[in-house]
Amino acid sequence: MEGGPAYDPLGPARDLERRLGDPTDPTVAFSFARIRHLDEREEFPEAICDGLTSWGLHEYFVPAQYGGRLHSYEQLLHLVRLVARRDLTAAIGYGKTFLGAVSAWIAATPEQCAGLAAKILAGAPVSWALTERDHGSDLLASEVTATRLDQSYRLTGEKWLINNATRGRLLSVLARTDAAGGARGFGVLLVDKNDLPPGTLTCLPKVQTLGIRGADISGIAFTDAVVPDAAHLGPPGSGIEIVLKGLQLTRTMCASLALGASEHALRIAMDWAAARQLYGRTLADLPMAWRLLLDAYTDQLTAEAAAIVGSRLIHWNPEELSVASAAVKYALPVRSENTIAALGRLLGARSILSGGDFQKVARDARIVSLFDGNTLVNLHAIVAQFPNLVRGYRRGRAYTDVTPAADVSRAVPPFERDRLKLFSRYGLGVVAALPDTAAVLAGLAETAPVLKRAAELAHTLAARTEQLHASIAALPPARGGAPVVHLQRAKEFTECYLGAAAIALWLANHARATTMDTGPLWEGGHWLTAVLRRVLTALGEPAPAEPDTDEILWTHLAAQASSGRMFSLFDCQLAEGVRGA
Structure with missing residues (x-):
């Protein structure tokens, strides 16, 4: 808003993180020690939830027009993400109020909404x-x-x-x-x-x-x-319609749970790898361990980019949310579970020790893929829209059309519930824009050769996406249960979304992002190169390693781990602070 404060997606999350305190300090209410104690006794984290209410997190479950602080679903994403990276039990138990209230925000009268808002703001779950x-x-x-x-x-x-x-x-x-x-x-x-x-x-x-x-x-x-x-x-x-529209919001916000879980697991693994000595070196210095940790970090950045774009689509392109939410809800929990499983193999026996933080996050994370429609339900939701996806892709979208949903410096407009649709008429714009965004990146590479590799990978993804939509168009209609081939194409579509979201996010923010602490990740498109390599590999188009890119990503992964910063494309100091200081 002109004359108002600059839009800061992570601002509330940083404030909440400071308020919650260092989770490695056992005297802190929301500490890892306290979480372990409650988990062993299967006790609800009542005091922790009271602390979240004291800060005012419940106010972000209520739209601003009804007296709450929910202006931006992007901000809510980051808030719940930081709670989830400490404890999924607390994040899920406390965040349920958002899910429970969403039907009202979707369909209730202003009077009904005001009455519910008053009860939530008073602390009612x-x-x-x-x-x-x-x-x-x-x-x-x-x-x-x-x-x-x-x-x-x-x-x-x-x-x-x-x-x-x-x-x-x-x-x-x-x-x-x-x-x-x-x-x-x-x-x-x-x-x-x-x-x-x-x-x-x-x-x-x-x-x-x-x-x-x-x-x-x-x-x-x-x-x-x-x-x-x-x-x-x-x-x-209208009950089923209300629920299906509400699920578009809740499925998108489930990304925060997946991001928080894999953040916690990766931090445990990084600490262990830095301390563990083998053959005169730390575990992190061994090539196989180094590669595993770097892939986990890349997958975290991939998921973050997809989640941010998805959360902003709620405001900018809610007509497309039936597709975007299903893609996010399928892809991110699956990636999180795969990341945690891989990190568990690195930790070995320590990953299953009773009372350990890792075995808890591994157990907890498995439930995220079941919430608000399991993996098959979300794949079926994509299959059901195959004709629209093909139609939208052939229609095409310009990079300028998808920029608002990717530019995190732009304040989001108010969410308009009447723009939610059960089916997206023209598919998913960020994917349909791939030919254009890949061309824009190629144009930048002409004057900045350091971007050449990212541009090549974007071109490959655009070609692979073209092939996918041709394959989808040739499929017979799925009647009843979707055949395996349809589900496989839906999985591939989610990968195309992950890559497309990453390209759009980089293009919309790289000019400013180079001034941040994470600037070197953005310069030369390094994080984008790494993400596109992972996406193309999942699509059966493996790309060779990029040593320079890998080194830059590793430097930032190690720095974020040692300085207590969130594993992110954007700067967010965690309450652990600088370790060893």
Whole structure:
């Protein structure tokens, strides 16, 4: 905004990190020692969550127009990322309020939104009651019913495997409003437990889980629970549409959990590799270990670029979010799990020691891919839009069209919920713009030869993306369950998105980014070169190593590890500070 403060995506996150204190200090409330203690006892991190509320994190779950501080989903991404890098249990347990409230922000009246906002700002947790014991992700098979009465609804049935089902005061409940079901046979009701008559609601026992042991993963049973008309969100029969649109936001924000988990795992591995002596050298000096750590770092930068662009698309191109959110939600948790597994092999036996930080983050991270639609659900969401992806790609997009979603110096405009669509009419612009962005990068390389390798890789990715869309266009329509070949093409599309997002992010920010502490990563397109190599390798187009690029990335990885800075393309000091100082 003209005359206002400069837009700073990481500003709130840096402030929260300072407030939380050094997690390596056992006297700090949100310390790794405290997290281990709670995990061993499967206790909810109540005091930690109280500290997050004291700082005001819950205010970022409420849109600004209703008195909250949610102006930018990009800022929210970084906030939850920094909580998740300490503890996924706390991030998931506390962040559930965002998921629980999203149906209201998508479909409720201003009066309903204002009422919910007041309760959240007062500290009330909210839960999202979608799934049921016998139906899992098949929302159309849901059996909880909301029977219409004179001026109310009667809720009956059970929701299960619900995060914060017991702790949450409010629940957004997906319920069958028409006995016949179908796409228009469901509604979402915002239920306040405090308003229900005694005996009409039963909280089910906490479910033991391998990861996030302390989280309240439980259930709730309604027995003729009467809720007023005012609890119903959106028009009659709009429940499934509301949920699917809400998932576009929540799937994108799940990127913060994946980024936080792999950040934590990589930091543990870097500390271990720097301290471990083998054959007269540190483990980090051995070529195989060095390569593994560098690949993990590159994958982290890849995921960060994709997450940032995805979070900004919420504001700039929400019409495309049905595709972008599915790509982000599939690709980032999978990459995080693969990174953590590879780092576990480096740590060896230490990766599975009971009571260790690494085995906890490895357990916890596995659940991220299950939230808000598992990997198959998200691949199916992409397959369902194959015709639109091909149409959008052939239509093409200019680099200038996708610049706003990639330029992190630009303040994001207010989110417009009415622009969310169940299907993106023209696919995903950042991918459709690949021929143009690759050409722009090639033009820069003509006067800056140091960019030649990045430009070559971008050209290869653009050609591979062209081949992919031709292959998708030749596929028969997927009816019912998608064949394996369709799912494989969807996976390849997510890789194309990762590469396209990285190119767009570099082009939009490199001129300013060279002045940052991470400037050498941006100069010469070094981080972009490394990311494109990894993406092309995943697409079956392996590229040779780049020693100069590898050396620069390693220098920054080691420096960020030793100085307590976030593993990032942008500068963010963590509370650990400079080690050894």
